[in-house]
Amino acid sequence: MTSDVQYRRFLFTRRGFEVRRGHNRWSTTDQRYWQKGRASRKDRSDPIVLLLSATFVLSVGMLVFLWPSSPISALSGRSSTGDGGFSCQVASITDGDTLRCTDGTRVRLHAVAAREKDESCSPGHPCPASSGAAATAKLSELAGGQSLQCRQTGSSYGRVTAICDNAAGVEINCAMVESGVALVWPKFNRQQPICS
Structure with a gap:
């Protein structure tokens, strides 16, 4: 189903620094946690997403504050x-x-x-x-x-x-x-x- 690397990342994020090599058995709790999608989240934010978000917020702010007072x-x-x-x-x-x-x-x-x-x-x-x-x-x-x-x-x-x-x-x-x-x-x- 999932690769060993994904499972290790899951264990790393789920249990701190405890990474068990060669451990291929999933506990029932681990399976439920993985199926909810929580384990698939990235550990760090994507810099491109952060850059685009910041650009959007800045653009909206400039539009609001610099819009002419008499639009018509x-x-x-x-x-x-x-x-x-x-x-x-x-x-x-x-x-x-x-x-x-x-x-x-x-x-x-x-x-x-x-x-x-x-x-x-x-x-x-x-x-x-x-x-x-x-x-x-x-x-x-x-x-x-x-x-x-x-x-x-x-x-x-x-x-x-x-x-x-x-x-x-x-x-x-x-x-x-x-x-x-x-x-x-x-x-x-x-x-x-x-x-x-």
């Missing part, structure tokens, strides 16, 4: 203006309440509810009478190709939610609601009011 702005590359504010050069308009910046950041207008592109309204969301196409056209008019100054209010489905002003100083969120193509979403407006 640090990862997206947006230029921050302080106080949760950032600049967004509008690359495209997704629908009546979402746009994309040139750096790839997707911005959802805070507390604004507009119809989707397919003219639907999600259950539980405010549903304006105006069409999704009209809301998209109005957002394109207010923000398309412009540089916006936005104040982040949170995040939603991988998008930054924000209140944004265009170059003329018009608050986009409020202008969308006042134009009638979108509605105020009361649940989020209570957290951070628009049109203030």
Whole structure:
């Protein structure tokens, strides 16, 4: 079953320095101890395992302590203006309440509810009478190709939610609601009011 060398190592680790040469008989206690797997453990730790473990612990420690304090702005590359504010050069308009910046950041207008592109309204969301196409056209008019100054209010489905002003100083969120193509979403407006 096991080699004589393994058995000697087992006896060495089990009984101190007592190594019996030529002893090929196993006691019942020795057999049970060996079968539990305790005798197969190494006497000393493997240096490669220790090195990899130390490297992993060090990497996790550096990641925790050196991670940026504002992960969204640090990862997206947006230029921050302080106080949760950032600049967004509008690359495209997704629908009546979402746009994309040139750096790839997707911005959802805070507390604004507009119809989707397919003219639907999600259950539980405010549903304006105006069409999704009209809301998209109005957002394109207010923000398309412009540089916006936005104040982040949170995040939603991988998008930054924000209140944004265009170059003329018009608050986009409020202008969308006042134009009638979108509605105020009361649940989020209570957290951070628009049109203030």
